[in-house]
Amino acid sequence: MSELLALFHGFSIALEPTNLALMVAGIVLGVLIGVLPGLGGANGVAILLPLTFTLEPVSAIILLSCIYWGALFGGAITSILFNIPGEPWSVATTFDGYPMAQNGRAAEALTAAFTSSFIGAFVAILVITFVSPLVAGFALRFGPAEFFAVMFLAFASFIGLSSGSPFKTMASMMVGFLLAGVGLDTVTGELRGTFGSTELMRGFNFLVVVIGLFGISEILQSVEEGLTFRGREGRIDLKAVLRTWAEMIRHKAIIVRSALIGCWMGITPAGATPASFMSYGVARRLSRHGHEFGKGRIEGVIAPETAAHAAGTSALLPMLTLGIPGSPTAAVLLGGLIMWGLQPGPMLFVEQKDFVWGLIASMYLGNVVGLLIVLVAVPWFAAILRVPFPIIAAIIFVVCAIGAYTVNNAAFDIVLMLIFGVLGYVMKKLDYPLAPLVLALVLGDRTEQSFRQALLLSEGSFTIFFSNALVASIMLFGFVMLFWPVLSKLWARKEPSPA
């Protein structure tokens, strides 16, 4: 019960007028930052970090973490409306969110995304509030082998999902791995695949590639199809919110499961992006309507958004208790803590009670405020689709270019974005799936690194991946997901259903 007392004290801090005002300002700014592809939560927070120097630490973290929540909310908006993920973790949201918008259900998709984000975050905050002492130590059990096992699980639950040819899926994924390998190799400290070019030393930034592959190629395709955006007729009013909520209640199992996946991935801390992919994969695997995913199922929006937000929120736990950032944005916040004179790590909860509980209370309030702000704005967001396509296409194009430039402040990235735009268009025309490429690009680096670190520790022996109960069970679960198509056929004998 001491948690509850501490929490109420936290609320009294978070409810101070200045803090409340900062909260609202942070959410609004965050949504804007999330909407602009490229700017991203990490960059947005980093830019504002020095401005917070004059604030109290607790006010500063409330402002910055609310920007983070806002960015998590905002990332879904462009994914659904324009097929352009504003943040890495909203890529999986595009798979069904964009088709929904095209079918005239943009408002439903947005509502589902925001609401499930909120639920995911809320579950994660409850976890942080009440079981943090129990789970804080969990991340300590994660060495390289365990990280690889988690990544393996993310790939395994996602692979074979695309309905097309398995060879095309493999090809697409391999291109992703190849792109992920460019730049500095952490394990050997050598440059790889740069061909002596300074520009390629950065490697291929995920956001630049995605803006091109998804955003630009979508515009090219729409141009080919006669400059129309489908789904402009969709009814857009606040009733859509209530309708969607009614529909979401039917998918409560998916919500709970996705929230748990998200919390687990956030605490370990593997991050929001693998959580969103894994959750989408699992939802599709376990759904009776799996074959309809990718055509605009609401579950395809709920699953990744719930998991991403749960992971993004619970990632703050290892950051506060252990000083390891679970996401790029958390890494910047971590730098902020030190700048404000606080030392993240196991002693923070003991030494800085006001700060920690003020932050946790602000998470509750921030997410409620955030949900209200974005839900009220749903009709306006959805109304963007009513703008004539030639106008909106030009705007999207400019925003994409600015986004690509902002990631690294490099003009070369705009060129890259265009190249990937054409590549994405060609791949769509030839029916190569884009998702495996993106998944491999975003997780490839981390996966490879953990794999090689683990083998360094074991001096080359693969038994390290089965050396304790934790890593062995994750690996086993991964194999089950990998061979699911075979396993589900065995089940299908008993219960005939279109698997």
Added chain:
Amino acid sequence: MRVSCRRVLMGCAAVLSACCLAATAQAWEPSKPVQFYVPAGTGGGADQMARTIQAIVAKHNLMKQPIVVQNKGGGAGAEAFLEVKEKKGDAHLLLITLSSLFTTPLATGVPFRWSDITPVKMLALDEFVLWVNTESPWKSVAELVAAGKTQKLRMGGTGSRQEDHIITVAIGKATGAQFTYVPYKGGGEVAVQLVGGHIDTSVNNPIEAVSHWKAGKVRPLCVFDSKPMPYPEKITDTMSWADIPTCKSQGLDVEYLMLRGIFMPAGVTQEQVRYYIDLLDKVRATPEWKELMAQGAFNQTALEGAEFRAWLEREEERHRQLMAEAGFLAK
């Protein structure tokens, strides 16, 4: 006087901002926002220091123009170094450096040396401490080294062919202990891996490990500096930073400190360098800066001019030797 007035007028015409320049016509000062490059990603030690400087300058109004921090971490900082090298004469560009100033060109062979740019000032040196897990049986350097002769110790560190890796090889050379070096992305991660028992030892910077030390999870064995750290406030119940012995006094003859310094592109005037030295001196005098120094238990040696150049010359040669012995040089 006439020359400087004319320069002022030209400057005004160029930037259309007569108001701010006219007041102090004599000394040079920035006429547009100053770019501050960080040759690493967001969230690391260099990034944090750069953003603290940015915040201090803004808070205490030390400069009329704002500082804009930009992360150029590609190729272990090579991206930032090459860009600063190209922008000759640009007095509105600063670069904060860490050991990658030496290690990146040596390890990757990118065409860059510190002498391609202008050293402004050394701000501080970051310490390295040898840590083990509290539950490990090793209470002293001698015990750890003895263990390293019968088994391969797993040493975690940040990056490959960079400072942590170099220190590891140097310890092996000096004592004959055997290490398996495992590179991670960041120092915070390394500290947690040590607490979790996935690695046996690390050479984390003080700021990366201090919280785990306070919580009683890790044990410091020695500091790789010539003198103990001058911070006598107790961190744990029994120890302060100053109580950690030097490695040399423990029979481990390895010294290593990491540069936290500021550079500018080549071809800037003496007056411009002077301006930034004065600015950084003002930054170093603020309470916020002193707090950062105490938090990270930094070595507060600050050099400029010829002394700084001599230090850089010496350190570059030392890195070349250490890295050549370890086989880390680019072929």
